[in-house]
Amino acid sequence: MSWISRGLIALASLIMIGIYFQPLWKIRLYAPQYPDGLGMIIWVNKITGKNPHDLQNINLLNHYVGMKKIDPNSIPELKILPVIFGFMIFLGLLTAVTGSKKLLYAWAVLIVLIGVASLIDFWWWEYDYGHNLNPHAPIKIPGMAYQPPMFGCKHLLNFKACAFPSTGTYILAVSGTLGVLSAFVEFLRGRKKA
Amino acid sequence: MKSKVKLALFSAVAAGIVSLPSMAQSPAEKVYVPHGKHDEFYAFLSGGYNGQLSVYGLPSGRLLKVIPVFSVFPMNGYGYSEETKAMLMTSHGFIPWGDTHHPELSQTNGVPDGRWIFINENNTPRVARIDLKTFETTEILEIPFSGGNHASAFTTPDTKYITAATRFSVPIPQKDVPIAEYKKYFKGTLTFIRADKPGKMDIAFQVLVPGFDYDLAHCGKGPSYGWCFFTSYNSEQAHTLLEINASMKDKDYIAAVNFKRAEECIAQGKYKEVKTKYAHNYRPDEGDRIARTEWKTSVKWIIPKECPGVVYFLPTPKSPHGVDVTPDGNYIIGGGKLATVIPIHSFEKMINAIKNKQFAGEIDGIPVLKYEAINHCEIPNPCLGPLHTEFDGRGHAFTSCFISSDVVYYDYKKCKVLGHVPTYYSVGHLMIPGGDSAKPWGKYLLPMNKITKDVFLPTGPELPHAGQLYDISANVENTKPQFLLDLTELGEPHYAQAIPASILEPKSLKIFELEKNTHPYATKSEEEAKVVRKGNIVHVYMTAIRSHFTPDNIEGIKVGDTVYFHVTNIEQDWDIPHGFAVYGARTSNLLIMPGETLTLKWKPEKPGVFPFYCTDFCSALHQEMQGYVRVSPKGSNVPIKYGTGEEMHTVK
Numbered sequence: 069m070s071w072i073s074r075g076l077i078a079l080a081s082l083i084m085i086g087i088y089f090q091p092l093w094k095i096r097l098y099a100p101q102y103p104d105g106l107g108m109i110i111w112v113n114k115i116t117g118k119n120p121h122d123l124q125n126i127n128l129l130n131h132y133v134g135m136k137k138i139d140p141n142s143i144p145e146l147k148i149l150p151v152i153f154g155f156m157i158f159l160g161l162l163t164a165v166t167g168s169k170k171l172l173y174a175w176a177v178l179i180v181l182i183g184v185a186s187l188i189d190f191w192w193w194e195y196d197y198g199h200n201l202n203p204h205a206p207i208k209i210p211g212m213a214y215q216p217p218m219f220g221c222k223h224l225l226n227f228k229a230c231a232f233p234s235t236g237t238y239i240l241a242v243s244g245t246l247g248v249l250s251a252f253v254e255f256l257r258g259r260k261k262a
Numbered sequence: 263m264k265s266k267v268k269l270a271l272f273s274a275v276a277a278g279i280v281s282l283p284s285m286a287q288s289p290a291e292k293v294y295v296p297h298g299k300h301d302e303f304y305a306f307l308s309g310g311y312n313g314q315l316s317v318y319g320l321p322s323g324r325l326l327k328v329i330p331v332f333s334v335f336p337m338n339g340y341g342y343s344e345e346t347k348a349m350l351m352t353s354h355g356f357i358p359w360g361d362t363h364h365p366e367l368s369q370t371n372g373v374p375d376g377r378w379i380f381i382n383e384n385n386t387p388r389v390a391r392i393d394l395k396t397f398e399t400t401e402i403l404e405i406p407f408s409g410g411n412h413a414s415a416f417t418t419p420d421t422k423y424i425t426a427a428t429r430f431s432v433p434i435p436q437k438d439v440p441i442a443e444y445k446k447y448f449k450g451t452l453t454f455i456r457a458d459k460p461g462k463m464d465i466a467f468q469v470l471v472p473g474f475d476y477d478l479a480h481c482g483k484g485p486s487y488g489w490c491f492f493t494s495y496n497s498e499q500a501h502t503l504l505e506i507n508a509s510m511k512d513k514d515y516i517a518a519v520n521f522k523r524a525e526e527c528i529a530q531g532k533y534k535e536v537k538t539k540y541a542h543n544y545r546p547d548e549g550d551r552i553a554r555t556e557w558k559t560s561v562k563w564i565i566p567k568e569c570p571g572v573v574y575f576l577p578t579p580k581s582p583h584g585v586d587v588t589p590d591g592n593y594i595i596g597g598g599k600l601a602t603v604i605p606i607h608s609f610e611k612m613i614n615a616i617k618n619k620q621f622a623g624e625i626d627g628i629p630v631l632k633y634e635a636i637n638h639c640e641i642p643n644p645c646l647g648p649l650h651t652e653f654d655g656r657g658h659a660f661t662s663c664f665i666s667s668d669v670v671y672y673d674y675k676k677c678k679v680l681g682h683v684p685t686y687y688s689v690g691h692l693m694i695p696g697g698d699s700a701k702p703w704g705k706y707l708l709p710m711n712k713i714t715k716d717v718f719l720p721t722g723p724e725l726p727h728a729g730q731l732y733d734i735s736a737n738v739e740n741t742k743p744q745f746l747l748d749l750t751e752l753g754e755p756h757y758a759q760a761i762p763a764s765i766l767e768p769k770s771l772k773i774f775e776l777e778k779n780t781h782p783y784a785t786k787s788e789e790e791a792k793v794v795r796k797g798n799i800v801h802v803y804m805t806a807i808r809s810h811f812t813p814d815n816i817e818g819i820k821v822g823d824t825v826y827f828h829v830t831n832i833e834q835d836w837d838i839p840h841g842f843a844v845y846g847a848r849t850s851n852l853l854i855m856p857g858e859t860l861t862l863k864w865k866p867e868k869p870g871v872f873p874f875y876c877t878d879f880c881s882a883l884h885q886e887m888q889g890y891v892r893v894s895p896k897g898s899n900v901p902i903k904y905g906t907g908e909e910m911h912t913v914k
């Protein structure tokens with residue numbers, strides 16, 4: 069492996085540490101009764117409110133239409149993801165130290181798979197959250213589902229829900245790109261030699 | 263040619279706009295606060311005989327809140343709930359009503375700081391502290407050896423003390439004497455209350471004074487720091503038909519009290535500790551938020567003869583009402599309500615007169631200073647019936663005149679009248695934001711009137727009181743105050759105070775943190791809700807959250823039980839109170855703020871099943887926020903059973 073690709077994969081791994089300190093996704097809810105909006109912030113290992121009691125208040129409102137309670141303790145992804153990314157950081161640094169091309173290619177493939185899988189999982193979680201409704205909910209509107217958006221804004225009854233990726237996701241994107249770039253450099257070098 | 267005309271026209275219009283900045287806007291534009299904007303000032307108007315304190319926004323004149331202080335308030339359960347009823351405890355027992363007169367904001371360096379507002383009760387002498395994070399009454403102190411606590415609750419510039427005094431002198435200590443022996447037995451007290459420590463309000467000392475009627479007060483600031491001034495009338499010491507008998511003399515007195523001297527005398531042991539009993543009621547603004555009464559058992563008396571220099575009498579014409587100290591602290595203006603002049607005393611002259619012993623006499627060991635030696639000037643022919651004075655911070659005084667129904671404004675140094683504005687009708691107090699402080703925000707003037715007559719739509723014989731808002735932001739030397747608005751008032755506002763919204767708005771509390779609720783009967787989650795019987799006392803640990811109570815079905819209550827519904831609002835969302843009311847309760851409803859626990863006591867008298875419900879339209883399913891309590895006959899053996907939804911818990 070060249071010093072350039074080693075440097076790139078090392079950098080990719082180090083940058084990834086940032087996701088433990090930055091949120092991945094932000095969901096904001098606006099309604100006439102909530103002029104300041106309510107907010108939900110998704111981190112790699114937790115879900116928090118924008119303000120101290122937002123999560124409780126979102127759950128409270130959601131129970132009227134029969135949506136499940138968001139309980140961070142019962143979401144397995146919040147326990148699995150920190151381990152997966154920890155492993156990727158370790159693997160990336162190991163690749164940089166050993167200079168193993170195999171590890172590098174493995175890293176690049178894995179990060180793409182993890183990225184795609186995470187997005188699909190997130191979408192599925194949102195789908196389930198918005199469709200899997202308590203049949204005894206006080207407010208039932210035929211044909212209505214409450215799946216929040218992933219990108220952009222959407223009207224859900226009296227709320228306007230907006231969701232956008234946040235710093236943590238951008239960090240992952242940059243990290244992944246650098247890692248894949250590193251693998252690409254090595255791949256090109258290998259072809260030239262051959 | 264055409265362009266020249268245009269230019270001239272443009273210049274004329276521009277010049278007009280520049281030269282008349284305050285008149286550029288109509289009154290309607292000045293008081294209109296559009297949606298999305300808030301008022302510029304919070305104004306606090308006493309409610310007089312409703313015993314409360316009203317909060318208004320200025321300049322809109324919108325009523326924002328009524329803060330219950332000395333009167334019960336079934337709207338939110340103040341004085342009825344177990345957590346608040348101790349606030350109205352006195353040495354005479356529980357009193358459900360009071361008469362509030364003079365709100366006074368706490369000050370730092372002579373400037374209102376927005377920590378608290380104090381207010382007095384005139385009838386059964388008391389003072390209260392209202393916290394300005396919660397806008398709730400947190401502390402009430404009873405004043406012993408007093409009658410008619412009117413000259414109260416005026417603060418020193420550091421809020422170390424607030425004042426109290428006897429408008430109605432009484433036998434001190436109280437005893438059964440013929441009223442005709444007034445002169446022999448009746449005395450007055452000037453009381454200094456330590457006020458800078460929440461929860462620790464206490465009577466620092468009382469100065470015993472002759473049995474006059476001590477009417478109003480204000481404390482010195484800047485150079486006059488260390489002194490408080492109390493007006494008096496009835497120096498004739500009449501006890502009947504005062505309107506004639508107390509109006510004989512052409513001068514009464516302002517009592518000038520040197521509280522630093524009083525502190526010295528106390529330090530030197532020159533005081534008398536007197537046994538008595540009075541209530542100190544405190545409801546903390548966090549924690550368990552339960553009001554408790556502490557009984558105090560003594561006060562310190564200062565007898566002027568034994569502590570020379572503690573008080574002087576300043577002769578002042580005639581039956582003076584208000585006494586107001588200029589923002590610079592140099593002048594003391596008396597509102598001689600029967601006088602034909604407004605007397606202005608000079609603090610510097612007063613100090614010199616004391617130094618040079620320019621005394622005209624002595625009453626009960628209190629030197630009377632020579633009027634000529636202390637008087638700065640008399641405002642000649644100001645108006646009829648001058649009462650109270652406020653300041654704009656630019657060298658101008660505004661005095662309300664009851665009889666002529668107007669406000670006179672003048673330069674108090676040059677003693678020159680500048681003009682008058684009308685009031686509708688018979689103005690009492692008047693208020694400028696910060697107008698009695700060292701730094702008035704001299705933008706608005708609010709005279710508050712005693713007679714309304716035709717100002718508003720009539721509402722039968724009993725009419726609302728009226729106030730008039732004036733814009734005084736332009737220089738009143740050459741621009742008349744602009745009349746803006748009539749505003750309706752609740753009860754009878756006496757004095758008022760106002761403070762910029764920017765000071766209070768950011769710290770106004772939105773919710774009580776449930777985590778910090780230390781009420782012994784708080785129920786912090788639905789899982790903890792329960793019903794506990796102890797003999798014939800039943801405690802219901804209940805939660806309220808949109809849109810149900812837990813428990814909402816209760817059985818096993820018996821006639822003869824006393825039931826305490828301890829309802830905790832476990833919401834943590836802004837502006838989601840829940841109410842609680844139960845059929846036949848002889849108290850009131852509860853209005854429970856998020857994170858708060860309030861308790862309603864209920865003694866069921868008949869067997870049956872009785873509904874309870876949320877009285878605050880809290881949510882889309884508010885109408886469903888209801889429950890039942892089953893009451894069985896005395897001696898029956900229905901077990902305690904409770905729950906919400908499918909699960910019912912039975913207590914064996």
Ligand SMILES: [Cu+2]
Nearest residue numbers: 840876880887
């Ligand atoms: Cu409710």
